[in-house]
Amino acid sequence: MDWFTADGYWIGRLVFQRALAAIYLVAFLVAVNQFRALLGSDGMLPIPDYLRRVSFRQAPSLFHWRYSDALFAGVAWTGILLSLVTIGGLTDRLPLPLTMLVWAVLWALYLSIVNVGQRWYGFGWESLLLETGFVAIFLGNASTAPPLLLLLGLRWILFRLEFGAGLIKLRGDPCWRDLTCLYYHHETQPMPGPLSWWFHHLPRPLHKVEVLANHGTQLVVPFGLFLPQPVSGVCAGIMVVTQLWLVISGNFAWLNWMAIVLGLSVLPDAFWGWLLPIDPSHPAGATPTWWVVLVCAVSLLILVLSYRPARNLVSRHQAMNASFDTLHLVNTYGAFGSISRVRYEIAVEGMVEPEPGEEPQWREYEFKGKPTGLHRWPRQFAPYHLRLDWLMWFAAMSPSYAMPWFPRFVERLLRADRDTLKLLHRSPFGDRPPAVVRALLYRYEYTSWAELRAGQGCWSRQLVGEFLRPVTREDFSASG
Structure with missing residues (x-):
């Protein structure tokens, strides 16, 4: 099934899966460390009070079945354990159905947390992790060839993340159009990092160059993701470098790291074979018929659900960081459409x-x-x-x-x-x-x-x- 497999992305898929598991690990650690004060039974926004106001259909979560602080902790610790197992490579070596089950449990557990997280979980990177995590369920294990359709699905997520962020800037604050937003952003961003003071004091002409480069990375480069190699890999590499620049300039939770993880899935095995001491050659992977059918069905579902996010991209009233379904399967993204001056x-x-x-x-x-x-x-x-x-x-x-x-x-x-x-x-x-x-x-x-x-x-x-x-x-x- 040559049309189904992407043989040049074995290592890329492995790196992507391990990196995504690391993001899951951080997300569940945050939940373990913070939930009692924020969401627990004696928290600032108690989950039991919220569950009395919403139905399962409005916010699917296993906590509709029963809630206790001990159960929440158990959910988060289970997510931590499964993340560690996946980072260590055990999940990848399981039979395909069990591999899919581990990824599905990770997704379902985190979905259960996000959907009762209320204002504390109202950030775009929550939906981004869930959308990417859903696709990861069907990417296969070490004995199956990477499915081309879902690797393209990951590029579609990265495209919407970057292109949506670029459009929301051009449609929003005028300082993005006159290239002056970084006169203020490093000082007024939500949580500055250790280098933010230094970034703020860079010469103003360099700030304009930064904004111009950002526009190129978010509005032009994303289209290259769907071109043949090496163009798509080069475009992904540009995005990864840009995101690393953002990582050292501020604290944006795992937003930048998710973009980096998605970008890594685009890089071909030839690159990873050059960078890492890994043999990029692989035998032909197994393609069980039931898995091919399932991957095609999921790809079709993503295509259908993409209608509203795609329409949002071209809308004059573009929404930023919005979910169009309660499972967060296909979402719209964007950041800093307006910049605070003070x-x-x-x-x-x-x-x-x-x-x-x-x-x-x-x-x-x-x-x-x-x-x-x-x-x-x-x-x-x-x-x-x-x-x-x-x-x-x-x-x-x-x-x-x-x-x-x-x-x-x-x-x-x-x-x-x-x-x-x-x-x-x-x-x-x-x-x-x-x-x-x-x-x-x-x-x-x-x-x-x-x-x-x-x-x-x-x-x-x-x-x-x-x-x-x-x-x-x-x-x-x-x-x-």
Whole structure:
């Protein structure tokens, strides 16, 4: 079945599968470490409350059958175990039906989490992982030749990811058209990385070159993915290099890494044989008839479901990061259609009851990723996703993003909830509860070269106003 197989992509498929399993591993680790405070029975947006409002049809998830924090932890740890098994290569050596079962379980478990994750899981990279993970179910194992139709399906995902992001920029903020967006983006992006300060201070002509190169990578290069080798491989390589540039300039969870993983699936075995000490030659792979039929059926399903995402690409009212079905099978993507010119941050502060004769003193909670202390240099977290830090960035832009979880976050600080404090870098009170908590809104700016050399740290800030008035435990008790 020459029309069905893609014999030049054995190694590419293997690299793609192992890399995708690594992304799954990170996603499930994030779930294990953060769910109790965010989504648990005593979380800020409890899953049991959500399940009472939605049906299985609206949000397919095994948690409709039963929910407990222990079950959620079991789901996430099962995902971690299966991811590790797949990274280690065991899944690839199983009989084809069992290989498919492992990938299907990974997809179903993560789908169950995303569909009850509410605002904490409302990011495009969740759908991207699920869509790619669904295709991975049918890619075969070590004894079957890579199916050409689904390798093209992976390129179709990468095309929509890149081309959609390029179109949303051209249709959105004018600074993408006049090439000035990077005058602001490195400073105002959701979670700067350790090199973001340096990127921000690059010469402005270089910022314009960066934007122009981005337009070329997202609006022109994606069409080359569907051309013969070596053109498609070169185009994928350009995308991978561009995404690595984005990785070192900021923290965007696993968005950039998913694009890299998809790009790796396009590179031919001749490239991998040159790069890695692996023999690129392979015997003819098995092609069970039932698997051929199934792959063709899945390919047809993807083609049919692609109608709405494709129509969205050419629409003047292009939606960004939207799912058109509750299984997240075929989605639309995009990022940063608008760029903030000013960075606002919420500083959360607490105060204990002062001793007699002492002045009351407000002390600030420190977050892991989002800017708080002016001298604390940003760290690299991606592909790990700090969900609370990201939502704090959105809340600073508009209070509507803070409802209803932010007051619940404050209430848990007031009782020094252990799981909530684990989401933070440091509580100024250790494991003791404060008497009062408030939130202030600041404008943050990067310091200049001169200020940095003078020891002022990487940030400066100016108070804008009050985000949340001082509240006590009694305030929450009175409100029920």
